[in-house]
Amino acid sequence: MNINATLVNYYFLCHRKLWLHAHTIRMEHTSEIVYEGKLIGEESYPQRAEKNQEVEISIPYPPLGADGALTAKIDFFDAKKGIVHETKKSNAKEKAHTAQVQFYLYLLRKNGIAVSYGLIEYPKLRLTERVTLDEEEEKQVEGWVNEIAELLAQAHCPARLPVSKCRSCSYFDFCWIDEP
Numbered sequence: 166m167n168i169n170a171t172l173v174n175y176y177f178l179c180h181r182k183l184w185l186h187a188h189t190i191r192m193e194h195t196s197e198i199v200y201e202g203k204l205i206g207e208e209s210y211p212q213r214a215e216k217n218q219e220v221e222i223s224i225p226y227p228p229l230g231a232d233g234a235l236t237a238k239i240d241f242f243d244a245k246k247g248i249v250h251e252t253k254k255s256n257a258k259e260k261a262h263t264a265q266v267q268f269y270l271y272l273l274r275k276n277g278i279a280v281s282y283g284l285i286e287y288p289k290l291r292l293t294e295r296v297t298l299d300e301e302e303e304k305q306v307e308g309w310v311n312e313i314a315e316l317l318a319q320a321h322c323p324a325r326l327p328v329s330k331c332r333s334c335s336y337f338d339f340c341w342i343d344e345p
């Protein structure tokens with residue numbers, strides 16, 4: 166099993182969602198919200214594909230087993246300037262977004278690639294968030310990864326969040342189907 170950027174993102178949203186996704190119980194393909202997010206990423210900045218580089222990257226992570234790894238597929242990396250670009254369709258900035266980009270910066274740096282910072286663009290908010298990764302933040306990323314590995318090792322699915330936090334989740338029907 167690997168830890169990827171999606172799991173890092175889910176770690177900050179819901180541990181149950183993280184566990185379900187990692188155990189290949191997938192609902193995202195049924196979600197219009199996820200589809201809309203992909204569309205915004207693809208349509209907001211079509212010129213990016215020409216000048217930025219898609220990068221697949223990984224480092225070994227033995228706590229997950231002999232083949233365990235931290236992996237990421239970064240859609241837009243400007244290698245010349247060392248800038249990771251990420252686009253979010255969200256109406257609000259979230260810690261999960263920042264953490265995902267810090268995870269990208271961490272993996273690039275651990276592979277000896279020079280990185281400057283990340284930029285998260287929010288087309289709906291018309292703003293851009295700058296994301297850095299200093300030494301202290303690197304340690305935080307390592308802490309998240311270790312906690313994610315512990316969650317994945319749990320035999321049982323973590324408890325649900327309060328329903329008020331679940332309304333836009335692609336697992337809503339899965340988690341709440343028995344509720345009146």
Ligand code: SF4
Pocket residue numbers: 178179180181182324325326330331334335336337338340
């Ligand atoms: S519906 Fe709620 S409890 Fe279930 S995975 Fe989504 S956020 Fe977590």
